[in-house]
Amino acid sequence: xxxxxxxxxxxxxxxxxxxxxxxxxxxxxxxxxxxxxxxxxxxxxxxxxxxxxxxxxxxxxxxxxxxxxxxxxxxxxxxxxxxxxxxxxxxxxxxxxxxxxxxxxxxxxxxxxxxxxxxxxxxxxxxxxxxxxxxxxxxxxxxxxxxxxxxxxxxxxxxxxxxxxxxxxxxxxxxxxxxxxxxxxxxxxxxxxxxxxxxxxxxxxxxxxxxxxxxxxxxxxxxxxxxxxxxxxxxxxxxxxxxxxxxxxxxxxxxxxxxxxxxxxxxxxxxxxxxxxxxxxxxxxxxxxxxxxxxxxxxxxxxxxxxxxxxxxxxxxxxxxxxxxxxxxxxxxxxxxxxxxxxxxxxxxxxxxxxxxxxxxxxxxxxxxxxxxxxxxxxxxxxxxxxxxxxxxxxxxxxxxxxxxxxxxxxxxxxxxxxxxxxxxxxxxxxxxxxxxxxxxxxxxxxxxxxxxxxxxxxxxxxxxxxxxxxxxxxxxxxxxxxxxxxxxxxxxxxxxxxxxxxxxxxxxxxxxxxxxxxxxxxxxxxxxxxxx
Numbered sequence: 001x002x003x004x005x006x007x008x009x010x011x012x013x014x015x016x017x018x019x020x021x022x023x024x025x026x027x028x029x030x031x032x033x034x035x036x037x038x039x040x041x042x043x044x045x046x047x048x049x050x051x052x053x054x055x056x057x058x059x060x061x062x063x064x065x066x067x068x069x070x071x072x073x074x075x076x077x078x079x080x081x082x083x084x085x086x087x088x089x090x091x092x093x094x095x096x097x098x099x100x101x102x103x104x105x106x107x108x109x110x111x112x113x114x115x116x117x118x119x120x121x122x123x124x125x126x127x128x129x130x131x132x133x134x135x136x137x138x139x140x141x142x143x144x145x146x147x148x149x150x151x152x153x154x155x156x157x158x159x160x161x162x163x164x165x166x167x168x169x170x171x172x173x174x175x176x177x178x179x180x181x182x183x184x185x186x187x188x189x190x191x192x193x194x195x196x197x198x199x200x201x202x203x204x205x206x207x208x209x210x211x212x213x214x215x216x217x218x219x220x221x222x223x224x225x226x227x228x229x230x231x232x233x234x235x236x237x238x239x240x241x242x243x244x245x246x247x248x249x250x251x252x253x254x255x256x257x258x259x260x261x262x263x264x265x266x267x268x269x270x271x272x273x274x275x276x277x278x279x280x281x282x283x284x285x286x287x288x289x290x291x292x293x294x295x296x297x298x299x300x301x302x303x304x305x306x307x308x309x310x311x312x313x314x315x316x317x318x319x320x321x322x323x324x325x326x327x328x329x330x331x332x333x334x335x336x337x338x339x340x341x342x343x344x345x346x347x348x349x350x351x352x353x354x355x356x357x358x359x360x361x362x363x364x365x366x367x368x369x370x371x372x373x374x375x376x377x378x379x380x381x382x383x384x385x386x387x388x389x390x391x392x393x394x395x396x397x398x399x400x401x402x403x404x405x406x407x408x409x410x411x412x413x414x415x416x417x418x419x420x421x422x423x424x425x426x427x428x429x430x431x432x433x434x435x436x437x438x439x440x441x442x443x444x445x446x447x448x449x450x451x452x453x454x455x456x457x458x459x460x461x462x463x464x465x466x467x468x469x470x471x472x473x474x475x476x477x478x479x480x481x482x483x484x485x486x487x488x489x490x491x492x493x494x495x496x497x498x499x500x501x502x503x504x505x506x507x508x509x510x511x512x513x514x515x516x517x518x519x520x521x522x523x524x525x526x527x528x529x530x531x532x533x
Contacts, residue, residue, distance in 0.1 A: 045240040045264055050096050055235045059085040059105065067104045067132060067163040071389045076136040081108050084132070084163075087156070087236060089229050091213060092220050099213060103229060104163030105156045106132040108139035111149040118239040118266070120151035120520065121230065123158075123250030125272070125503075127223070127408070128401030130162025131155040138506055146517050151243065156233060158226045161400045166212035168221065170203055170399035173392055180386070183329045183343045188439025196441035204447040207403055219450040221400075222407040227257040231264060241266030243520060247503045248272040248478055251469075251486065256454075258461040258490060267523055268467040268492075269516050272475060272503040275482035276489065277458045280409050281421045286479045288429035294354040294476035295321075295431045297500050301357070302364055309367035318431045324370050325350075326435050333375045341375025341382075347432060349381035354476050355502045402444055408454045411445035418442075458489040467492035468519045468526070470512060474500040493525035498533045 047055040064077035064084035077084070084106050091099040110116040124134035135155020142148040160168040171179065179199075187195070208214050230253070234242045243266045246254040251270040258265055275283060299317040302308040309324070310317040325346045332340035353363035359381070366377035387395035412418060422438040445452075467490050471483025480496075487494040497504040497512050504512045511532030518524055 045235050047235065051090075051093070051232070054089055054096070054232050057088060057236055059087060059236055061085045061107060064106065064132075064136075067106070069130070069162050070133070070387060070393075070395045071391075072387070072395075073130065073133040073136075073162070076133040077106070079108075079136060079140040082136050082139065083107055083109075087229075087233055089159070089232055091216060093225065093228050099216070101159060101213075101217075102165050103156050103159060103233070104130075104132050105154065105233065106136050106139075108136070108143070108148070108153045110152050111144065115150060116152065117150045117521065118152070118241075118243055119154045119234075119237045120147065120243050120245060121154045121156070121233065121237075122245040123247065123253050124155075125248035125250050126161075126397070126401060127158075127249045127252075127404040128161060128168075128397045128399070129249075130157045130395065130397070132157050132162060141506060146521050150521055152237070154233075154237065156230075159229060160211070160217065160221050160403070161396065166217065167396050168207065168217070168400040168403050169210040169396060170207040170403070173394050176386075176388075176394050176398070177339075177392070180344055180382075181332065181340065181342050188437050188441070193439050193441045196439070200442060200444045201447045203402070203444045204406075204449060207399065207444075208449050211403075215449050218403060218407065218448070221404050222453045223253055223256050223404070224260070224453055226253055227260050230257055231261055234264065239266075240264075242268075244268045245505070245520075246270050247505075249274060251478075252276065254467075255459040255461070255486065255490065258464050258467070259459050262461045262464040265464055265467070267465070267520055269470060269505060269520060270467060270483075270486065270490075270492075271470040271505045271516075272478040273469060273471060273483040273486040274478055276486060277456050278482075279412075279456045280405065281412055281417065285421065285424050285428060286482070287477055288425050288432065290474075290476040290479055291351060291354055292429040292431060293474055294500060295350075295429075297474065298354060298360050298363065301360055305364070307364070307368065309364050309371060321350075321367070321431050322433070322435065324367060328375075329434065329436075333370065333373050335375035335379035339379060341370075341379050343434065345382040346370070346375070346378050348385050349378040352381045352385040357500060406445035406448040407450060407452055409445075409456065410452050411443075411448060413442060413446050415440035415442075458485070461490055464490060464492075465523075466525055468495060468516060469493070470495045470497060470503070470505050470516060472497045472499055472501060472504050474498075475502050476500075477502045493519075493528070494530075495526050496529075496531040498531060504532070 061083040064082055067084045068074040068077050087103045087105050088100050090096045091101050122135050123131050132155045139153040157164040208218060211217050242264055244254055251273040254268050254270050255276055299310060299314050302310055303312050303314050310320045325343055328343040328346055332342045335341040349366060353359040369377050387397050418440040419438055426433040469483045469487035469492055471480050473480050495515055505516045509532055515526040515530060
């Protein structure tokens with residue numbers, strides 16, 4: 001598919017915002033030890049037959065050093081009062097006496113234990129993103145607020161991801177670097193398509209070969225299984241009902257949980273909804289349109305500056321952007337440390353920056369560098385998006401993202417459908433048109449070794465208490481109307497944020513923060529039609 005691999009809509013932005021705010025620094029974590037009073041409060045609520053030993057396990061909380069699988073996680077876990085533990089769940093819930101796997105869990109305890117409501121479990125998006133670092137960072141941001149005082153703030157790495165064991169592993173670090181450097185996706189000649197499909201088959205094979213438990217692990221990765229893990233976590237934390245915060249893909253996880261366990265929900269904030277009834281191609285097209293709108297708003301901001309890398313005329317900005325990035329397909333530019341910025345890197349960096357106005361200055365600087373034949377700043381943005389550390393090591397986010405998407409939805413195997421999607425993508429997001437002929441190469445999911453487990457549908461969660469959906473009018477990654485439809489399908493409330501960014505709650509807007517916090521604490525939805533700016 002044309003354009004960047006827009007894979008982790010909320011998590012990278014949340015982590016970057018936390019780092020910019022300086023709320024993940026500090027060195028207190030190295031001195032912490034397990035506290036004797038910090039055991040799990042569980043079990044609570046209904047316990048499914050045959051799963052008693054999982055629902056009734058105890059968590060021991062202690063130092064997080066062994067749970068940090070990336071530099072980003074190390075920084076996040078250094079905040080005060082952060083503690084980690086490990087949850088055991090069955091690999092296959094249909095065979096609870098079979099293989100067991102573990103999930104990493106992080107917690108910051110409520111500041112006021114006497115008035116503690118329970119745990120607030122969050123998921124930062126993805127799929128494929130480690131939830132522990134984002135939760136640890138946000139937990140510092142809400143310290144002293146009503147949320148921080150009344151809730152234990154809890155995050156977890158979904159099965160196969162981050163500190164959870166085993167991890168999904170497909171490509172090595174060097175293979176990932178090589179994939180980014182090779183813009184063969186723009187070669188849609190017969191030989192080029194054959195090469196792309198050979199790479200897709202190899203990727204699927206490597207995932208199966210390099211992941212512990214192989215096919216069984218891949219078969220049990222999907223969102224349905226993560227929702228079941230989340231119910232085990234709810235019980236072990238001692239909560240009869242779940243209180244949940246989900247961003248972007250986390251809204252999909254929340255709606256699947258709501259369908260599966262409607263009677264186990266206390267409250268849910270679902271921010272930046274993925275359209276539940278659209279297939280993956282439709283979601284990608286809608287996302288491309290959102291990024292085009294965000295690009296146009298970036299242009300409107302940029303042309304007011306004397307140093308705008310795209311010139312002073314908005315009508316020629318798309319052409320100017322293409323003139324800067326398209327040559328990278330044939331001739332990448334130096335990007336420091338012996339690396340070169342590819343077309344894929346440049347468009348990925350642009351997508352990262354369009355998630356938030358806070359990054360527009362960095363994008364303009366990177367594009368200005370590109371006019372001088374340098375790609376260091378854009379590479380830095382692309383690395384952050386791809387979770388590549390300064391040491392050259394990657395997180396497994398991109399591997400897990402593909403693996404989960406392949407098991408969560410039907411593969412696209414109709415080449416005419418792929419061609420139609422290519423054309424629609426270029427129509428709705430012309431700034432991401434690479435100028436090459438369209439192609440119809442099948443992706444890794446077409447060669448996946450296990451069947452998919454979800455179909456696009458509107459959730460049916462009868463008996464669910466009122467939930468709150470937050471939707472942003474100019475969200476580049478998750479369209480506003482997707483939130484409107486999700487709120488309607490779940491019978492919940494809708495909070496509209498008029499802005500240009502991806503997700504809004506705990507992102508600096510006092511109106512959104514106040515309304516969603518009041519709901520989580522007091523279970524009071526904002527008035528119908530409530531809007532924040």
